[in-house]
Structure formats: structure tokens, C-alpha cells
Amino acid sequence: MKAGVITFPGSNCDDDVVDSLKRIGGFEVEKLWHKDTPNLDSFSLIVLPGGFSYGDYLRCGAMAARSPIMEKVIDFAHRGGFVLGICNGFQILCESGLLPGALVRNLNLNFICKDILVSVNDSDSPWTKMIEPHSHLRLPIAHGEGRYIIDEPGYEELVNNGQILFTYSENPNGSTHDIAGICNKTKNVFGLMPHPERATDLRSQDGMKIWNSLKSYLGCPS
Amino acid sequence: MSTKITDTSPSTLELAKLLGISGVEYQHVCQSLERVPNYAELSIFSAMFSEHCSYKSSKKFFKRFPTTGKRVLQGPGENAGILDIGLGWAVAFKMESHNHPSFIEPYQGAATGMGGILRDVFTMGARPIASMNALCFGTLDFERTSSIVKGVVKGIGDYGNCVGVPNIAGQTLFHSCYNRNPLVNAFTLGVVRSNEIYRGTAQGIGNAVVYLGAKTGRDGVHGATMASKEFSSEKELERPTVQVGDPFTEKLLLEATLEAMQKGLIVGIQDMGAAGLTSSSFEMAYRAKSGLEIDLDKIPTREPEMAAFELLLSESQERMLLVTQPEKVEALKGVFEKWDLHAEEIGKVVSGNRVKMLKGSQVVVDLPVELVTEPLMAERPSSPPVDLKQRWFLDRNRMLVAPLNAKFQSLMEELNFGNPEPLITQYDSMVGNRTVGGAQDDAGVIRVRDMGQDEVRLALKTDCNPRVSWLWPREGGRRAVAECAINLALKGAEPIGITDCLNFGSPENPEVMWQFSESIEGISESCEALKIPVISGNVSFYNDTDGKPIYPTPMIGMVGIIDDKLPLPKSNFYSTQLDLALIGPAEGGLGGSLMASSWFKRECGQPEETDLALLERMMKFLQRLRKKRISYGAHDISDGGLICSLLEMVFQSPHDCTGVELLVPSGVDLDRFLFGETIPRIVLAFDSVERGDIENLASQAGVAFTQLGQTNDSSQLVIRQGGAQILVSKIPDLKASWNQRWNKFFK
Numbered sequence: 001m002k003a004g005v006i007t008f009p010g011s012n013c014d015d016d017v018v019d020s021l022k023r024i025g026g027f028e029v030e031k032l033w034h035k036d037t038p039n040l041d042s043f044s045l046i047v048l049p050g051g052f053s054y055g056d057y058l059r060c061g062a063m064a065a066r067s068p069i070m071e072k073v074i075d076f077a078h079r080g081g082f083v084l085g086i087c088n089g090f091q092i093l094c095e096s097g098l099l100p101g102a103l104v105r106n107l108n109l110n111f112i113c114k115d116i117l118v119s120v121n122d123s124d125s126p127w128t129k130m131i132e133p134h135s136h137l138r139l140p141i142a143h144g145e146g147r148y149i150i151d152e153p154g155y156e157e158l159v160n161n162g163q164i165l166f167t168y169s170e171n172p173n174g175s176t177h178d179i180a181g182i183c184n185k186t187k188n189v190f191g192l193m194p195h196p197e198r199a200t201d202l203r204s205q206d207g208m209k210i211w212n213s214l215k216s217y218l219g220c221p222s
Numbered sequence: 223m224s225t226k227i228t229d230t231s232p233s234t235l236e237l238a239k240l241l242g243i244s245g246v247e248y249q250h251v252c253q254s255l256e257r258v259p260n261y262a263e264l265s266i267f268s269a270m271f272s273e274h275c276s277y278k279s280s281k282k283f284f285k286r287f288p289t290t291g292k293r294v295l296q297g298p299g300e301n302a303g304i305l306d307i308g309l310g311w312a313v314a315f316k317m318e319s320h321n322h323p324s325f326i327e328p329y330q331g332a333a334t335g336m337g338g339i340l341r342d343v344f345t346m347g348a349r350p351i352a353s354m355n356a357l358c359f360g361t362l363d364f365e366r367t368s369s370i371v372k373g374v375v376k377g378i379g380d381y382g383n384c385v386g387v388p389n390i391a392g393q394t395l396f397h398s399c400y401n402r403n404p405l406v407n408a409f410t411l412g413v414v415r416s417n418e419i420y421r422g423t424a425q426g427i428g429n430a431v432v433y434l435g436a437k438t439g440r441d442g443v444h445g446a447t448m449a450s451k452e453f454s455s456e457k458e459l460e461r462p463t464v465q466v467g468d469p470f471t472e473k474l475l476l477e478a479t480l481e482a483m484q485k486g487l488i489v490g491i492q493d494m495g496a497a498g499l500t501s502s503s504f505e506m507a508y509r510a511k512s513g514l515e516i517d518l519d520k521i522p523t524r525e526p527e528m529a530a531f532e533l534l535l536s537e538s539q540e541r542m543l544l545v546t547q548p549e550k551v552e553a554l555k556g557v558f559e560k561w562d563l564h565a566e567e568i569g570k571v572v573s574g575n576r577v578k579m580l581k582g583s584q585v586v587v588d589l590p591v592e593l594v595t596e597p598l599m600a601e602r603p604s605s606p607p608v609d610l611k612q613r614w615f616l617d618r619n620r621m622l623v624a625p626l627n628a629k630f631q632s633l634m635e636e637l638n639f640g641n642p643e644p645l646i647t648q649y650d651s652m653v654g655n656r657t658v659g660g661a662q663d664d665a666g667v668i669r670v671r672d673m674g675q676d677e678v679r680l681a682l683k684t685d686c687n688p689r690v691s692w693l694w695p696r697e698g699g700r701r702a703v704a705e706c707a708i709n710l711a712l713k714g715a716e717p718i719g720i721t722d723c724l725n726f727g728s729p730e731n732p733e734v735m736w737q738f739s740e741s742i743e744g745i746s747e748s749c750e751a752l753k754i755p756v757i758s759g760n761v762s763f764y765n766d767t768d769g770k771p772i773y774p775t776p777m778i779g780m781v782g783i784i785d786d787k788l789p790l791p792k793s794n795f796y797s798t799q800l801d802l803a804l805i806g807p808a809e810g811g812l813g814g815s816l817m818a819s820s821w822f823k824r825e826c827g828q829p830e831e832t833d834l835a836l837l838e839r840m841m842k843f844l845q846r847l848r849k850k851r852i853s854y855g856a857h858d859i860s861d862g863g864l865i866c867s868l869l870e871m872v873f874q875s876p877h878d879c880t881g882v883e884l885l886v887p888s889g890v891d892l893d894r895f896l897f898g899e900t901i902p903r904i905v906l907a908f909d910s911v912e913r914g915d916i917e918n919l920a921s922q923a924g925v926a927f928t929q930l931g932q933t934n935d936s937s938q939l940v941i942r943q944g945g946a947q948i949l950v951s952k953i954p955d956l957k958a959s960w961n962q963r964w965n966k967f968f969k
Contacts, residue, residue, distance in 0.1 A: 009562060010470050012386025016655040019671060035560075050653075052384040055470025110968065111379050113650045142383070142650040198652050202669075203659075 001220045003027040003045040006073070008034045008064040013050035013086065013197065020197035021047075024211045026220040034067040040076040044218050048073075048089030050142070050195060060103060060145045061091030070096055082126065082214065083189045087143055090181070090191030098189045099182060100158070101150035107174025111144040115204065117169035118180045118194060122162045125187045126217035127210055136169060137206035139194035146193040148175040148182075161185050166192055229262035229530040229586045237261070241268035247598055254593050262579075262586045265531035266594060269497035270504065273763050276597040279729035280761045283742045287756040288749050293718055294757060301342040301422055301492060303757025304414070305719045307783060311673050312419065313680065314348035315411040317356075317723040317779040319762035323465070324406040328373025329380075332406050333467035336381040337539050339408045341493035344476050345542065347420040347483050348412025351656055352668045353382055355392040355408055355649075356684040356723070356777045360401030361637060362966075367396075370404050371645075371967040377467075378408070379648040384469035385476065388657050389649035390666030393684050393777075394964075396637045399692075402767035407723040409684060409779040413672050420483055422492035424506035424514055424545045424571050429489055431503075431514060431569040432551065434558060435475050435541040438498075439524035441465045443535045471540040471563075478561035479542065487554045491544040500534045502543040507577055508595040516569035518581040530579065530586040545571060604735035613693055616813055616827030621893055624821070626941075626949055630865065632820045633897065634956060639816070639862055640963030641873070664709040664793050664857060667784070679784040681715035687860070688773035690814040690829045690899075695737040697814075697829045699744025699776050701901050704832045706780035707752055708858050708902045711841040714791055714848050715782030717752060720745075722759040722778055727771020729763045737774040745776060751834035752841075754780070788848060792855040794874035795882075795933045800855070800907040802882070802930035804864065805920060806840060808890050810898020816861045817897035832901045836925065840902050843923035852915060855907040863897035867905050869939070873957050881936035881953060886943040887928055896941075907933065 003021055007014045014031065021027045027045070032038060040046060053064035064070070070092070077083045077098050085093035093099040106112055115138055123133040131137070150158065155177060158164050166181035173193075181192025199207030214220075227237075238248040241264060251267055252258055259267065269275055277284075289297040295312055296304035302316035320335025336353070343350045355378055360367040382389050387410065424431065482488050490510065492502040499521070507514045518533050528536075546554055551567055558565040572578075577594075579587035607613070621629070633639065651657055651666075658679060660666030665683040685705040691698025707717050722745065727734040749756060765772040784790075812818050813827025847854060859867040872880050886895060908916060920927040931942075939956070941949040 010384070010473055012384075012473065012653055016653065019655050051386060052470060052473070055384060055468070055473075057470065110376075111383055111648045111650070113383075113652065114647050140652050142652060144380075144383070195652070198655055202655070202657065 001027050001044045001218055002030060002042055003047060004030050004032045004040065004043045005047045005049055006032045006034060006069060008053035008067060010053040010055055011049050011051035013195065017047050017049045017197045020200045023200055024208065026215050032069060034064065034069050037068050037072050040072050040081065043081065045082045045084065045214070046073055046076060048085040048092050050087030050089060053088055053092065056145070059095065061088060061095040064092045065095035074098060077189050080186065080188050085191035086195055086197065087193055090193055091145065093189060093191040099184055099191050100154050101148055103145055104147050104149055105145050106147055112172050113142040115140050116172055116194065118166040119169050121164050121167055124162055125165055125183055126214055127183065127190045128165050128213055130213040130216055131209045137209060138199065138204040139196060139206055140198045141172060141194050143193055147173045148179040150176055158182055165190065227261050229581065230260045230584065232258045233261055233264040238264060241265065243268055243271055247271055250598055251593065260586065262530040262534060263589055265535055266500050266587065266589065269500050269535055270594050271597045273729065275497050275501055277761060278597055278600040279602050279763060280738065281599060283739055286742050286746045288746060289755050289757065291753070291755040294755050295416060295419065297757050298759060301345050303719065303721060304346065304419060305757060306416055307670065307678050309673055309676050310416055311670065312414050312416040313411055313781065314343050314346040314414055315409065315721055315779065315781060316342050316758040317407055317409040317721045317777065318342065318760045319723050319725055320406045320408065321403060321725065321762050321765055324374055324404055325370065325402065328370045329377040330466050332374040332377030333381040334465050334539055335406050335408045336378055337467045337469065337472050338493065338495050339410045340385060340387060340472060340476065341542065343410045343412040344479055345420065345422065345491045345493050346412065346414060347418050348414035349480060349672065350387045350410050350412040351654055351670070352666065352682060353387050353389045353408065353410045354666060354682055354684050354779060355389060356686065357392065357394045358400045358405035358688065358775060359396050360404065361396050361398045363398065364401035367401065368967050374404065374406055375645050375648055381467055381469045383650040385473045386653045388651050388653050390651050390657055390660035390668060391682055391684065394642055394645060397688060397773065399772045403765045403772050405725050405765070405775055407725070407777045409721065411682065411781060413670050418483070420488060420491055421509065422506050423490040423510040424512050425489055425510040426547065427512065427571055427573050428548065429545050429571040430548050430551050430567050431516060431571065432544050432546060432554065432565050433521055433568045434544060434565045435563060436468065436471055436538055437522040437524040438528070438533055438536045438541065439538045440528065440532055440536060441538050443532055465537050465539050467539050474561045474563055475540055475542065478558050478563050482554055482557045485557065487546055487550045487557065489545045489547065491542055494541040494543055496537065498534065498536045499543065504577055504591055504594045506543065506545065507591045511575070513572040513574040513591065514569055514577045515572050516579045518579050518586070520566055520568040522564060522566055530581045602729050602735045603732045604739060605732040606736050607733050613826065614813065614828040616818055617822065621821060626892065629817065629821060630949060633817055633862055633865065634959065636816060636820050637963065639866055639960060641961045642964065644964050644968050659790050665713045667713055667790060681710045681713040681782040681784060683709045684777060684779045685709070686775050686777040688775045689819055689825045691741060691776060692773040692825055693814045693827070694829050695740035695774050696744040697831055698774060699741035700748045700832050702776055702778040703745055703748035704834065704837050704901050705860060706778050707841065708837060708904065710780060710782035711844045712791060712793065712856050712858060712904065713784065714786065714788065715784045717754045717780055717782045719755050719757045720749065720778050720780045722756060722776060724759065724761045725765050725772065725775040725777060726763050727766045731771060734771050741774055741776040745778065748834060752838065788851065791848065793857045793871065794855050795871045795880050795907055796855050796876065798877055798880050798933050798935040800933040801910045801913055802932060803906045803916070804903060804928040804930050805843065805906050805925055806836065806903035807900060807926060808887055808928045809894035810859065810863060810900035810903055812894060812898055815863060815897055815899040817863060830900045837902045839924045843919060843925050846919050846923065847916065850915065852908065852912050857905050859903040859905060860899060863899055864905065865896045869956060871905060871907065872953055873960060879935040879937045881934045881938045883931045883934060884941045885929065885931040886941065888944065
């Protein structure tokens with residue numbers, strides 16, 4: 001199984017994701033460069049990592065969503081490829097139209113870094129299939145603009161399609177309906193603000209549950 | 223300044239004095255040059271002779287520091303010091319101040335401080351993997367304190383978070399002496415292969431000099447000179463000399479530089495920090511014993527028609543100067559273009575010892591390197607304060623007659639006794655996937671996961687106690703090192719080296735010079751006793767406002783190595799059924815304690831001397847506990863004494879109902895037992911079955927073991943003396959006010 005991790009200018013969790021995927025095992029990891037336009041057919045998973053692409057100087061993720069490689073990623077996703085966006089990666093997914101809604105500044109206007117609990121809303125997805133529904137995961141968050149917003153009809157649609165995978169147990173940033181992570185209708189594109197790659201072996205191992213779900217879905221050797 | 227002055231105008235003594243150059247220094251320059259320097263050259267001397275760049279008041283004292291050891295690969299004098307951590311790897315670290323800019327413009331001042339220290343580390347070839355911040359702020363009676371705290375914390379956070387270096391530990395304290403002169407000391411540690419260390423040298427005649435990074439603007443011109451002046455109230459309007467940081471560009475610079483190094487495209491490299499192109503070019507030439515020729519017209523500029531002196535002194539951020547072989551320039555530019563950065567060849571390394579700079583085909587600077595980099599040292603008079611005896615008087619009777627509850631309440635209301643969470647949650651403490659523990663803990667712990675299969679864990683800590691330093695500078699220096707060491711030992715780490723950031727008032731004040739030399743003596747005494755080398759450092763003088771110096775603040779940053787794979791010791795009450803013991807003397811000194819300051823509303827009393835031999839024994843004791851795999855929670859006793867230490871351990875307990883029953887041993891002085899702050903003392907919490915083993919180990923190590931009581935599930939703090947309850951307090955109430963205390967800065 002091949003996983004590609006994209007480096008945008010200002011990505012700072014790309015290396016963390018690579019490190020975690022190596023610790024998790026089962027993936028052959030390749031780093032991808034934002035200016036390239038590689039053929040992604042051989043990849044099982046593309047990860048858009050956290051960080052501050054283009055310094056967040058425009059809207060978060062807005063510039064990165066227009067990188068040359070994103071055309072390939074969008075195409076890959078439309079053909080059913082698995083795409084994971086973490087933190088800034090989630091913002092890029094929203095900006096590129098692969099996921100609905102938007103991420104704006106935290107309600108308290110401050111950056112927030114801490115471990116939080118998320119509730120697993122739906123186990124019927126490749127990303128959560130190994131997780132007990134309504135159980136809690138302890139995951140780190142580290143963001144200044146993680147407040148997910150979406151209009152009411154959009155929210156209804158997310159609910160009806162089972163797209164809201166994670167909600168915060170205690171909302172840290174003011175997200176609409178406590179949303180922490182959502183997937184697209186076909187559930188192959190998943191974006192979340194918490195960092196599962198930081199919770200594989202230090203402090204919390206709960207991030208493993210997400211990786212193991214995906215690995216099991218993909219039939220990855222463990 | 224008259225507009226008629228140009229770069230090549232001859233200077234005058236009056237002009238020199240305006241730029242902070244003394245008559246003696248100016249005469250020395252003229253004599254050595256056998257001519258009068260022109261204005262551009264004078265600007266160079268102005269920057270390089272400033273206290274900030276020249277260390278002219280402090281340099282001679284550094285000889286006192288122990289700087290050698292088997293791990294030392296690079297001692298003081300480079301951008302950062304380097305220590306071997308084994309397996310072919312090393313760590314580079316340093317701490318730097320950005321005090322003056324942080325008062326003028328807290329957000330940018332703190333942010334650019336972060337930028338500078340990160341560049342100091344990655345120019346050595348090391349990838350920054352952890353930061354710490356030691357912050358000293360004024361008190362709430364000063365109207366700007368809240369906005370300074372808010373701005374500084376946001377500045378540090380926004381910069382470090384964006385670059386992606388976790389902020390894993392630090393110290394925050396408040397005192398009115400910092401009202402108009404906050405201290406922002408930033409520490410960064412990076413990892414590097416021990417055979418791939420880079421240095422700031424311009425080696426190789428004929429090699430190309432390359433300018434890299436952001437364009438040069440007029441920001442920060444004469445910034446180094448500003449950092450060497452006292453603040454008076456009118457000077458608060460000096461905003462244009464503060465630079466603006468761009469962490470995104472920094473991140474690109476970091477990645478591009480490390481990639482170019484990995485590809486062997488760099489010979490020497492230095493950050494353009496204080497005094498910008500001037501210090502980087504002259505210092506690189508100096509280290510290599512070579513000369514340079516630089517064409518100032520080739521410098522990428524942000525503004526048109528910049529004069530040579532502006533190009534030379536600009537402190538625009540995120541710029542580097544590097545030297546490489548001519549045939550590698552194209553490949554080097556290729557790497558930087560990949561990262562959307564601009565590199566420009568601006569000169570070459572030449573033989574001889576002169577730096578020549580051209581502008582519009584005219585030589586505007588032609589100076590011998592040593593004249594610039596070896597400034598005249600200043601002889602500063604030094605004398606102890608006349609009122610030292612008064613400072614050391616502590617009115618013990620006034621404390622003795624006061625009821626315990628009143629003293630306890632007074633301590634519980636101290637601004638310095640607060641939960642740092644509102645600050646530290648604004649810093650990304652986990653990016654990099656290396657953070658094992660920290661932020662709220664005695665020390666931050668990271669794993670170095672960059673070494674392939676092997677991992678090494680490091681513990682990091684900053685510390686200083688300005689109250690003690692003001693009362694007795696030598697003990698202040700001693701204690702700063704000792705406190706770091708005990709905190710690292712609590713995490714199972716062996717200290718391997720320190721960096722220092724020496725924040726003091728004006729060196730022109732004899733009392734300040736006395737404080738300075740005494741602090742260095744104290745730091746050295748501790749380092750010698752514990753065999754810890756000083757590998758890098760920084761001095762910040764002129765931390766005065768309206769003629770009043772800050773308390774001497776010799777901030778120490780210490781790094782330790784954890785040479786086992788055992789779980790980290792806890793520092794909280796992890797269960798409600800633990801036995802408690804005090805390790806070390808049952809009583810501590812009240813001189814310089816937080817309790818004394820809180821009660822008398824001023825610092826008073828003679829601090830008790832740190833027992834360095836006992837400290838060593840205690841560190842051995844902690845090692846043995848760990849080797850025996852005895853699990854425990856341990857926390858050191860410092861600000862606020864035993865009582866605050868116990869409460870911090872309760873507040874960090876995973877159970878809301880945790881309570882403490884504290885037994886006062888017979889025959890102790892209650893104030894000294896509860897509130898004394900002698901170093902080293904620690905609180906140890908453990909399962910009662912371990913008690914025999916722990917007592918044995920303590921007696922073998924030669925450290926006192928005093929039974930203290932138990933934790934329970936009463937959510938109360940109860941102090942008993944001879945069967946009677948002498949104090950009862952509800953822990954949830956204490957915790958709520960501790961939690962709230964520093965929130966007010968961020969409202």
C-alpha cells in the first residue's frame with residue numbers, strides 16, 4: 001500500500017505524518033511536492049498534512065488548494081481515491097471544494113493546543129469502521145482557525161448522509177454543532193482538525209484507531 | 223540628522239557620539255585607520271561597538287565559566303553551542319533575549335525573538351525540534367502589563383507555531399521591576415549529525431558570498447544600538463526600530479537551508495541578526511581570518527535608494543549570509559528557487575583581512591576586520607549595594623505572631639502562583655511528534671526520533687529566581703543552575719549542558735556590574751560542582767527604566783539526557799492513596815521566599831545557600847529510585863515552598879476529589895517547614911508498600927527522608943500539628959482561583 005504525503009510551502013506536519021505512518025506500518029510512504037503533478041494511480045492514500053501553508057496569510061488553505069498537485073488530488077478523489085486532510089489539510093480540502101463548509105478563526109481568537117475528547121458519531125465509514133460508535137477518542141488539537149462553519153441546509157445534508165464522523169465532547173473552538181471532522185458523501189475524503197498522527201504512541205494511542213480502520217478497509221497488512 | 227550627510231561624508235566626533243561611540247573609541251578607530259572613517263563606516267562601528275554586539279562590558283567575565291567536557295563539540299562563540307548525544311548525533315542550543323523590542327512592540331518583538339533564535343540554531347545545520355520561553359512581566363498595577371503579556375504570548379505562539387517548532391517548557395513570572403522592561407528569553411534546541419555541523423565562517427579565497435531570504439528594508443536600522451540604551455519614558459515611541467517577523471518565510475528558509483546543507487552546497491552561513499549584514503559579514507570574515515568584497519548594489523531591497531549605511535544596518539528579518547564555492551552557486555540558487563526564495567551572489571571571499579564594500583562602483587567601506595570585531599573592552603566599576611544588610615533583614619517576629627491562615631491566604635493570592643495554561647495552550651507543544659511530556663511539568667521532554675532506529679530522550683528546563691538574585695546575586699546564579707538540575711533529575715535526566723541569558727540593568731551602574739560578576743560566579747560554582755559546561759549564551763544589559771535596573775535575572779536553559787527507556791516519572795498525585803515524604807531538609811530558608819515577599823510586600827532576608835553536595839546526592843537518589851523501578855510522583859519545592867509544591871501536585875491530579883493530609887513533624891519551625899525555599903527539597907508521593915525501599919535508598923544516598931502524610935479523597939487540604947488541625951482549606955476553591963489567575967491577561 002502506497003501513501004503519499006504532500007508538502008506545501010509552510011506545511012509543518014508532513015514529516016510527522018511520514019513518521020507516524022512508518023510507526024504504524026503497512027504503508028510505503030512517499031513525500032509529494034506541491035509544484036509537481038504526478039500520476040497518483042499507484043497510491044492508496046493521499047494525506048494533506050497540518051501546518052501553515054502559505055503562512056495562512058490569505059484564508060487558510062486557499063492558496064494551497066490552488067497548487068498544481070491539487071488538480072491531481074481532486075481528480076484522484078473523484079475517482080474514489082482516499083484523501084485525508086489533517087488540520088491545515090482539512091482547511092485545504094474545504095477550500096478546494098472536496099469537502100463542504102469552511103474553517104474560520106477560533107471563537108476565543110487564540111491558537112489552542114491541547115488534548116481533547118472527540119465522540120465518534122458514525123462507525124459506518126472507512127475511517128471509523130474499527131471504532132465503537134459513540135465512544136471517545138483522546139486526540140490533540142493545535143489550531144488557530146479550526147471553527148467549522150456550514151449553513152443549516154448543508155448541516156442537514158451532512159447529518160442525513162452520515163458525513164459527520166467526529167464531534168467535540170467539549171467544543172474548544174466554537175465549531176457549528178461541535179463538528180470536529182467530516183467526510184464527503186462517498187466517504188473517501190475525510191478532513192478533521194485533531195491530529196491522529198500525534199496520537200499513535202505518545203501520550204495517547206487513540207489516533208491508531210483511525211489508522212487501523214483505514215488499514216483494515218484497504219486490506220493493508222498490519 | 224542633516225540630509226547633507228552621505229555614506230562617504232567624513233565623520234566627526236560629534237556624529238560618533240550621536241551614534242553611541244565614545245571619544246576613546248573614536249580616537250582608537252581614527253588612529254588605527256590613520257584617517258577619519260566615513261559615515262557608512264562609522265555606522266558599522268556604531269553597531270559593532272554597541273554593548274549588544276561587542277559584549278565589551280561582559281566578555282572578560284566569561285572566562286570564569288567552565289566550557290569544556292567530553293560532550294562539547296562547540297562551545298561559546300558560535301551561533302549556538304553543540305553537545306554530542308551519542309550515536310553520531312548532536313544537539314545545538316542557545317537562549318537569546320528580545321527584551322527591548324518586546325516592550326516597544328510586544329507582538330513583533332517577541333515574534334522576531336523567536337525568529338532569531340531559530341536561525342541561530344539552523345545555521346549550525348541543526349533542525350530545531352524544541353523551544354522554551356522564559357518570560358518576566360510587570361505587575362497588574364502597571365496599565366500596560368496585560369497588553370504586553372497578551373502581545374508577547376501571541377507573538378511567540380504565532381511565530382513558533384507557524385514554523386512548526388514545539389514550545390515544550392518555560393517559565394513565566396511577574397514583578398514590578400519588569401513593568402517597563404519585560405524580559406523575553408527564547409531558547410531553541412536543534413538536532414544535527416555530529417559530522418555535519420556548519421559554522422559561521424567565510425572560508426576559501428575566491429568563494430562566493432551569497433545573500434539569501436527576504437529583501438532588505440529600512441526596518442531596525444540602529445536596532446543593536448537601541449538594545450544598548452536604557453529606556454526613558456519618551457523612548458517608548460521608538461517603534462520604527464522594531465522589525466516585523468514573517469514566520470512563513472522563516473519556515474521556507476529553514477527547509478531550504480537544511481536541504482542545501484544536505485546537498486553539500488554551503489561552506490559557511492550566518493543569520494543576519496542584530497546589526498544585519500554588518501555583523502554577519504565581519505564576523506564570518508573574522509572567524510575565517512579572511513577578507514570580503516561585497517557589492518552593495520546587488521542586495522535585494524524592498525525600498526528604493528537605500529544608502530549604504532541603511533543596507534549595512536538594516537535588521538530586516540529572515541535573511542542569511544552564506545559562503546559557497548563559485549561552481550555551486552547555480553545549484554544553491556536552484557534549491558532556494560524550489561522553496562520560492564531568492565538568493566543573490568553579492569561578493570566574494572578575498573585574501574587579506576579587510577572587508578571592502580562597493581556602492582555605485584565607489585568603495586564606501588574599507589576596514590580591517592579586527593578593528594571592527596575586536597572592540598575596546600570597557601572597564602566598568604563594580605561595587606555591592608550599600609544597603610545589602612538592610613535587604614537581608616527579615617522581621618521574623620512579625621511573621622511568627624501572624625496566624626497561619628492569614629499567611630496561607632496571602633500566598634494563595636500571589637500573582638506568581640497561577641496556572642500557566644492560558645499561556646501555554648497558545649503554543650503548539652506537540653508539533654514534530656517528538657514531545658513526550660512537558661508544558662505543565664517540571665521539565666519538557668522530547669524524543670530525538672531523527673536518528674533512524676534509535677531514539678534518545680532529552681529533558682529541557684529554564685529557570686531563574688530574580689528575588690533571590692536581587693538579594694544575593696551569587697546565590698541567584700547558583701540556584702538557577704541547581705533548580706534546572708533538580709528538575710531534570712526529577713524527569714530521570716542527567717544534565718549535559720547549559721546556555722544562559724544574562725538580563726541585567728545598565729553596566730554603567732557599579733551595583734549592576736557587581737550583580738553581574740557575582741551571578742557569573744554563582745552559575746560557575748554550580749556548573750563546576752555538577753560538571754555541566756556552559757556552551758552558549760547571551761547578555762542583555764541596559765534593562766532599566768528611568769534609571770532603575772531590573773532585578774538581576776540570569777536565566778538558565780539546561781538540557782539533560784535520559785539514558786534509559788523507562789516511563790517518565792510523574793509529577794502529580796496520581797492516586798488518592800499515596801504516602802508523602804519530604805526529601806531533603808525539613809525546613810527551608812525564608813530569605814528571598816515568595817512568602818516573605820508576599821507578607822512584607824518587598825523582597826527581604828538572606829537567601830540560604832544551595833547545598834551543592836546535597837544536590838548531587840539527591841540527584842543520585844532519584845536515579846536509584848528510577849533504576850529500581852519504583853514508581854512515584856515527585857515535584858521540587860521552590861516558589862511558595864512546600865505548600866505550593868503540594869498544591870501544584872494536587873491541582874495536576876487526575877481525580878477531582880484528591881485531598882491532602884499534611885503532618886507537621888515535631889520540632890520544626892512551621893513557617894520554615896511550609897514556606898521555606900532552600901534548594902534542594904522535593905516532595906515524593908508513592909504507594910505505601912514502597913516506603914521501606916525508598917527510605918533505605920534515601921539513607922544510602924545520604925538525603926533526609928521526612929514523612930509528610932497522605933493523599934486522600936476528601937478534596938481538602940488539612941494540616942495537622944501534634945494531633946490538632948491547624949489549617950483546613952477546600953482544594954476546589956484554591957484550584958479555581960489558581961486556574962483563573964492568569965486568565966485575566968487574555969480577556
